[in-house]
Amino acid sequence: MRGWTVAAEFGVPDEAQFEMIRVYTDTLDRVGEAEQRFYRFYVQQRLEAEQLPPQELLARSQAAADQLNPLVEPIILYFHRRGLQRAIREDCVMTLAEQQGLVKRAATPADLLMAIVFIDLSSFTPLAEAMGDVAAAAVLERFSRIVRDSVNAWAGRVVKQLGDAFMLVFPDARSAVACALEIESRAAAEPQFPTLRAGIHWGSILYREGDYVGSNVNIASRLATEAQRHQILVTSQVRKEARDLPEVEFVRLGRRKLKGLSGTFELFEAKTAGAPAGQRAIDPVCGTEMGTAEVSARLSLEGAERAFCSEACLRKFVASPEAYESGGG
Numbered sequence: 537m538r539g540w541t542v543a544a545e546f547g548v549p550d551e552a553q554f555e556m557i558r559v560y561t562d563t564l565d566r567v568g569e570a571e572q573r574f575y576r577f578y579v580q581q582r583l584e585a586e587q588l589p590p591q592e593l594l595a596r597s598q599a600a601a602d603q604l605n606p607l608v609e610p611i612i613l614y615f616h617r618r619g620l621q622r623a624i625r626e627d628c629v630m631t632l633a634e635q636q637g638l639v640k641r642a643a644t645p646a647d648l649l650m651a652i653v654f655i656d657l658s659s660f661t662p663l664a665e666a667m668g669d670v671a672a673a674a675v676l677e678r679f680s681r682i683v684r685d686s687v688n689a690w691a692g693r694v695v696k697q698l699g700d701a702f703m704l705v706f707p708d709a710r711s712a713v714a715c716a717l718e719i720e721s722r723a724a725a726e727p728q729f730p731t732l733r734a735g736i737h738w739g740s741i742l743y744r745e746g747d748y749v750g751s752n753v754n755i756a757s758r759l760a761t762e763a764q765r766h767q768i769l770v771t772s773q774v775r776k777e778a779r780d781l782p783e784v785e786f787v788r789l790g791r792r793k794l795k796g797l798s799g800t801f802e803l804f805e806a807k808t809a810g811a812p813a814g815q816r817a818i819d820p821v822c823g824t825e826m827g828t829a830e831v832s833a834r835l836s837l838e839g840a841e842r843a844f845c846s847e848a849c850l851r852k853f854v855a856s857p858e859a860y861e862s863g864g865g
Contacts, residue, residue, distance in 0.1 A: 555744070558745050559746045562745075563746065571608065579597070579600050622693075644742070647742055649741075650738075652738075653692075653702075653704040653712050654702070654734065654759070655702050655732060655735075655760065656701035656732065657679060658730065658764070658823070659765075660675075660699070666852060675729070680697065682722045687704055689718075690714055692706040696747065703753075703757075705741075709736070710781050712738075717784065719734075720766060728824050731825055733766070733767050734767075735759020735760035735763055735770075736768065736770045737755045737756035737773065738773040738774045739752035768805065768807070769803050769804070770803070770805075771803065784809060787805040789804060821849035821853050824845045826845055831844070832844055832850075833847055
């Protein structure tokens with residue numbers, strides 16, 4: 537209550553303080569869950585496998601917890617300070633841009649001008665069905681590492697991850713486009729890896745409880761759904777903001793209607809200038825892309841050759857070729 541009173545004295549309204557508490561609750565609840573799950577998976581289950589007497593098991597479990605728990609608060613404090621410093625830098629840039637008249641000051645509190653990116657794997661569902669949850673989780677781990685490394689390098693932020701889909705935000709459209717192209721390039725170089733697709737929009741969005749909402753967020757999400765393999769779709773607003781990005785070209789695709797949204801949008805495909813078209817085989821069952829040396833099996837059917845990442849996918853195709861007749865996963 538003392539903290540609530542201090543915040544109120546500085547003009548923070550009650551609804552904003554409730555919002556902040558919800559952010560703390562949701563975030564730290566996830567932290568607590570992760571701590572306990574990791575302890576169970578990697579400490580508790582290992583000790584149980586040793587078939588120790590109950591008293592010794594309890595003593596060793598408590599000893600492990602006593603050594604691990606003091607590490608938590610310094611880690612939380614470190615990443616909180618780092619995140620706060622980054623947010624302060626972003627706000628300083630936004631404030632300077634408003635003062636110089638480069639952008640219009642928002643009339644609504646918590647209204648920010650940012651680039652929104654949605655990026656996912658274009659064939660993750662068939663991959664999970666073909667390979668199983670464990671193999672699919674390994675692919676997700678590889679994809680997550682690529683996304684997070686690139687986002688950090690381009691001063692972006694991972695807002696949330698849902699399965700194979702990431703929502704990202706950037707303070708400028710140039711960084712958003714450059715980051716998406718880097719992620720696509722790195723994913724394409726991965727052995728036996730599904731292709732990705734992305735959508736990028738630039739505009740005003742509302743910040744709410746650690747998330748971003750609004751019509752411009754919906755546009756970016758629909759762009760990602762509209763995109764094809766290896767395709768990064770952007771709006772005219774993004775192209776205008778990032779048109780002078782070195783070694784990047786924007787291919788005009790014309791006006792299109794996006795599912796669930798009224799009107800049409802002028803769309804462009806962002807590409808690395810002069811990048812050669814990839815010549816990689818696509819497994820028709822799981823959608824995995826492969827170089828020549830990565831193909832595990834081939835099958836010639838009705839004059840067309842199909843490549844497979846594993847014998848399991850080959851068997852699935854042979855058992856029901858009509859289910860994969862599109863050949864794209």
